[in-house]
Ligand SMILES: Nc1ncnc2c1ncn2[C@@H]1O[C@H](COP(=O)(O)OP(=O)(O)O)[C@@H](O)[C@H]1O
């Protein structure tokens with residue numbers, strides 16, 4: 001994989017490769033480690049994501065109302081709250097799909113409020129969608145080949161000019177290698193040539209997470225990744241998430257299932273009617289009267 | 301669908317083979333009909349030249365539109381505007397200077413044809429950027445409204461008196477207004493061969509044709525050769541667009557067509573990709589405008605009515621949006637059967653029954669059929685109105701396609717968007733060469 005490393009460093013202006021803070025654990029467990037061909041996630045800031053006073057209204061509805069929280073590096077943090085609490089809207093505000101009416105979003109120490117989605121994704125903050133958005137008429141392989149950042153052949157002139165296209169093809173082969181690693185990591189290599197539109201709900205969720213990972217992010221925002229996924233697949237997905245977290249990736253996870261959150265997250269943020277009700281360890285959250293009330297008051 | 305694909309599979313040479321077979325079949329039909337009706341060799345060759353010309357231009361236009369619509373999902377219904385800008389700017393640049401002799405009201409900048417062609421393409425691309433920049437940020441259908449409005453604005457601009465004649469770099473130039481613009485630059489075919497120093501050889505080649513066409517073979521041979529040049533351009537378009545589609549660039553375009561938000565959330569600056577794809581397609585449409593008209597001696601704004609745009613859409617729908625091979629086939633089938641076919645049929649019938657008097661309106665045409673079951677007047681009336689009928693036939697074909705084969709001849713035969721083949725077999729190879737240890741431990 002050494003030549004993949006070289007290409008990636010050369011193709012990317014993004015700092016994650018250069019930081020190289022995760023160099024140490026790389027060599028330890030080669031069997032379960034997901035190799036994305038980069039140095040792994042950037043671990044320079046202790047709190048990569050900070051949200052401060054975020055607000056968004058839709059007509060009369062205040063979907064997010066002065067929400068502030070931060071997510072610690074290398075954790076799996078849960079974002080919970082009853083239906084309509086504003087979780088998905090918060091994700092949209094963080095990733096630039098919506099512009100907040102007030103408040104700031106800081107990622108890796110940089111104010112990214114109001115930046116365009118592609119710019120934010122390129123900084124290493126990547127999301128998945130609550131309703132899986134596979135690219136239907138593209139195969140699983142095409143879906144995944146799309147994701148890696150800063151591909152040489154994304155420049156039109158290079159893709160069509162004889163001579164220069166050889167570089168493109170060369171990188172395509174390296175990318176395909178990386179894609180196969182991820183396919184095998186998620187155990188979906190048997191459906192590689194299938195059109196994404198033909199996948200089951202659970203497979204789509206896997207595909208989305210795999211695709212997001214292939215952008216080589218530092219932090220992933222997962223919006224209900226287990227909804228509609230059967231229990232055994234859910235278990236496997238969670239294992240993957242834990243493996244990746246151990247490699248240094250940071251996760252913010254929206255999930256309805258309280259038990260799942262309590263068993264798997266280090267930190268939990270509770271959103272209620274657009275506001276942060278409380279945050280803490282799973283034990284603290286479970287003991288919190290307000291949370292129980294919010295959940296019983298809404299629909300559990 | 302499967303029937304068609306089976307046929308395609310059995311043709312040697314893959315897609316190129318399929319295109320050649322369809323072209324040969326279309327030519328065979330034309331030649332057989334001509335032979336059956338005793339056309340002269342000259343007439344036959346002329347027919348083939350004209351047919352090739354239209355196959356060429358419609359195939360190229362369908363390919364360019366396929367980049368917009370089939371690959372990227374950009375709804376461009378202003379094709380003809382980009383063609384107009386292409387040829388008009390080319391004429392402005394390449395027409396000889398005013399006063400250098402000749403009857404033209406206005407001159408040009410007197411630059412070589414190649415410079416004019418490039419300028420025309422660049423102008424069409426820039427117009428594309430101008431149109432698309434504000435529209436691409438809005439919902440998809442705004443682009444449709446903006447492009448068709450643009451194509452009419454372009455036509456009215458070239459019609460207007462203000463642009464009829466003006467000064468540019470101290471030269472008297474202009475677009476000629478409603479009466480049109482004389483294209484009095486060097487004959488493009490001559491320029492083409494002279495560039496390679498082959499003009500005299502070409503004249504010799506033409507002379508050889510006196511064996512089969514005794515007097516003045518040059519116009520016929522010119523037509524045939526120009527048709528062949530156009531087919532060469534079709535091949536070049538095909539090559540360029542195939543490479544564009546089969547690349548990371550094309551992959552992003554495909555993703556935009558499927559779900560732009562997803563492409564954005566994966567870090568792709570989709571607006572930039574859309575603009576680039578749009579400009580490339582517009583430049584190609586400008587080039588087709590040039591190739592279509594530069595040998596015609598003159599150009600008038602009213603040639604560029606929206607109907608040509610819709611013809612291109614029909615060609616693409618017949619062939620199948622999303623497929624380059626389908627675009628070429630759609631262009632060829634449209635040109636041969638729907639565009640030229642009815643006219644050819646009318647010419648044939650006029651030849652067979654030279655002095656049939658067609659009734660002047662629908663009433664007298666139907667009356668004999670009702671009164672004494674004589675269908676002839678209605679038949680001749682129909683043949684006489686073949687131009688109007690042509691549009692009706694196209695409409696019927698469209699309706700039939702929408703019901704029975706909405707994906708066109710070759711659509712949904714999805715072409716892989718990658719610089720290398722994406723097949724599962726590759727992974728098996730990789731896994732086994734990596735050795736059992738790596739392969740076995742990947743996941744439980
Ligand atoms: N685009 C939108 N337009 C109008 N209202 C919206 C929009 N998106 C979300 N909302 C409203 O904002 C509130 C929060 O929604 P959402 O963020 O999807 O909640 P959650 O993901 O926590 O279930 C809901 O009342 C929802 O109806």
Ligand SMILES: [Mg+2]
Pocket residue numbers: 087088089130
């Ligand atoms: Mg939600």
